[in-house]
Amino acid sequence: MLQTKLTTLQSKQELTDLISKNEKVAVCCGRMGPMCIPVYGIFEVYEEKYPDIKFRNMDFDTPDADIIKKLPECRGFNGLPFTVYYRNGKVVKTTTSIQSAKQIKDIIEEVLS
Amino acid sequence: MDNKQFDLIIIGAGPAGLAAAIYTSRASLSTLVIDESMAGGQVKTTHQVANYPGFVDPIPGHELASNMRKQAERFETKFELAAEITDIQLVGPEKVVTIDNVSYTAKNIIIATGSSPRLLNVPGEVEYKGSGVSYCATCDGEFYKDKDVTVIGGGNSAMEESLLLLQLVKSLTVIHQFDELQAEKITANKVVNNAKTRILWSHEPREFIKDKDKMITLAENLKTKEIIRLGSDGIFIFAGMVPNTGLVKNTPLNLSEQCYIFTNENMETNLDGVYAAGDVRVKKYRQITTAIGDGTIAALNIIQKG
Numbered sequence: 001m002l003q004t005k006l007t008t009l010q011s012k013q014e015l016t017d018l019i020s021k022n023e024k025v026a027v028c029c030g031r032m033g034p035m036c037i038p039v040y041g042i043f044e045v046y047e048e049k050y051p052d053i054k055f056r057n058m059d060f061d062t063p064d065a066d067i068i069k070k071l072p073e074c075r076g077f078n079g080l081p082f083t084v085y086y087r088n089g090k091v092v093k094t095t096t097s098i099q100s101a102k103q104i105k106d107i108i109e110e111v112l113s
Numbered sequence: 114m115d116n117k118q119f120d121l122i123i124i125g126a127g128p129a130g131l132a133a134a135i136y137t138s139r140a141s142l143s144t145l146v147i148d149e150s151m152a153g154g155q156v157k158t159t160h161q162v163a164n165y166p167g168f169v170d171p172i173p174g175h176e177l178a179s180n181m182r183k184q185a186e187r188f189e190t191k192f193e194l195a196a197e198i199t200d201i202q203l204v205g206p207e208k209v210v211t212i213d214n215v216s217y218t219a220k221n222i223i224i225a226t227g228s229s230p231r232l233l234n235v236p237g238e239v240e241y242k243g244s245g246v247s248y249c250a251t252c253d254g255e256f257y258k259d260k261d262v263t264v265i266g267g268g269n270s271a272m273e274e275s276l277l278l279l280q281l282v283k284s285l286t287v288i289h290q291f292d293e294l295q296a297e298k299i300t301a302n303k304v305v306n307n308a309k310t311r312i313l314w315s316h317e318p319r320e321f322i323k324d325k326d327k328m329i330t331l332a333e334n335l336k337t338k339e340i341i342r343l344g345s346d347g348i349f350i351f352a353g354m355v356p357n358t359g360l361v362k363n364t365p366l367n368l369s370e371q372c373y374i375f376t377n378e379n380m381e382t383n384l385d386g387v388y389a390a391g392d393v394r395v396k397k398y399r400q401i402t403t404a405i406g407d408g409t410i411a412a413l414n415i416i417q418k419g
Contacts, residue, residue, distance in 0.1 A: 003175070033252040034158035037175050041151030045195040076326075078256040078347060079243030096243030097253075101149055101195035 003032055004040045006047065006057040012067040015058065019086045024053040024112045029060050029068040030081025035098040039081050042101045046108070053112055085111055115215045119145045119191070121415055122210055122217055124201075124360070125225035126194065127154020128401045129391025131181040132408030133223050138188035140416045145217055146185065147193045147210060153178025154227045154391075156401055160251050165401055177401075193217075203364045203387050221386045221415045224366075224374060225408060226357035228392040228399070233265065233352055237321030245328040246321060246348050250274035253347070259283050260346035263330050265318055271351035272296035275304045278349065286343060287312045288332050316341070321348060356393050369395050380411035388415070 009015050009027065019025050028043050030036030040057065047055040058065050060080060068074060071091060074082050079097030085107060086092065092111040095103075121137050123130045126148035138144045151157060159174030168177075186192070193212060200211035208222040230248055232238060238246055247253040251274075258281045264271055267289035273296075278285055287294075287304070292314050294301040304310055315335045322329040330343045358372045367375040367383040373396075374389035376382055382389050390407035392399045 031252075032173075032175065033249065034160065034174075035249045035252040037153075037157050038150050041157075042195045045151075049195075076244045078245060078253055079247050079249075080252045097247065098249075102197055105195075105197065 004057050005044050006040065006055055009056050009058045010062075010064070012064045015056075015064075015067055018054060018056065019089045022054045023088055025056065025086040026053055026108075026112070027056045027058055027068065027084045027086070028081050029058040029065055029084070031060050033080055035079065036081040039083065039099055039104070042099075042104050045101075046104065050108060050112075053108065087112060117145075117215065117217050119143045119217060119219045121145070121221045121223065122147065122208060122219040123223045123225055124148075124198070124210065125154065125223075125227055125357075125391065125393070126150075126152035126182065126192065127225060127227045127391055127404060128156055128178075128181065129227070129393075129404035129408035129411075130154070130223065130225035131178075131185050132405040133225065133390060133412040134185040134190040134408075135181075135188060136409055136412035137415060138185060138190040140412075142416065143191075144185075145191045145193065145219070147196050147198065147212065147217070149196060149198070151178075151194055152182035152192065154404075156181075158249075162401065198360060201360055201364065203361065203366060203384050206386070208386060221388065221418075223380075223388040223390055223408070223411050223415075224358075224361060224382075224393060225389070225391045225404075226360065226393050227404075228354040228356045230351070231353045231355045233318060233350060235318055235320055237323070238350070241321055241323055241328065241348075245323055245346075246350065248350055250277040250349060253349075254278050254281050257282050257347045261286070261344075263288060263328070263343060263345040263348045264351065265330075265348065266351035266353070267291060267294040267296060267301075268351065268353060269296045269300065272300040272304050274349060274351055275310070276300065279304065279307050279309055282309065284309050284311065284345075286310075286345065288316045288318060288330065288343075289314060290317050290335060291315065313341075313343070354392070354399075358393060378410075379414045380407055381414070 073094040077096035120142035157178035161171035163171040202209040316332040320331040380388045388411040391404035
């Protein structure tokens, strides 16, 4: 069971609505595993640091997470968590497996600044 | 540039850093803990901790880490997490740590940055991380259900993770650089005696290549120098640990050949007011309990100095 302070997206529709109404969105799709925990934690810190970006969680095991798992940009991903960055409703960056705070910061500066 | 003054700065929010913070904050020293990631160090990514005294049943690592952080916060420890340190000054009466455009100063500093999994630094390792190369069986094992996997390493982590994988995969090939496994016998034997296991002794990976959905490992036989080509669906790497001392590499701090920090029994380094605690220092046993011992000793010395 995920324990994160991030708001959890419960359905595909919620994610669709979110990216249509917000310019910058970052979603972490994982479980409470060793590679996921640091990424969730960093997202929680960055949620305060970057108030213009909507940081969200999506439980990897929920059927609606197909909206992330079946993205062409996530094809071949075999490492949790999957993270997806959206800008103006479009996928602008995806990552698989653990990322450091610096890597996430660099991605934000690259695609969401 | 902003400047913020503390009595003590601790770099690293693992067990050593958090134990020190609990002691110094409780002794009314203003304490700042900085970490490039989240609080908890390696503990937060440990599935279950079964040998930490005081817990009859195993406790999830992230829960233990979270408890330690909350305990430190209860005594008013301040945290700067997911922070990128851009400069550090360890010489002189005032130690300075800079994060972005803010300088944090203190009379004393504890380096408790721990250690991280060693990268093999072979071509293909970083490129295929998460899409064929993994460092965590608990996390990614199920992507390889009924498939063939390769495990690099023969230490405790490699064998413990292999046991998890063996519950899922069709076959598991261990590539190990020596003629025997370094892991504890009780775990190693369970892996070796499993019918799904094959071991390539005295081999080292030289390159990982992706061929459609398959991962190819080019491994060198260290005795004959022959390069073999081993195909599988995924590669799990458990190749030991390295100290997180990149931050202090260009300071006058005394480091060992392997870049661990030398300390005396009070956790003091060669620089006045600079301490090291936990896995980052030169020592024999690296456990949560020993890290906490180090952090406690460093903290008590700083408290006593006043």
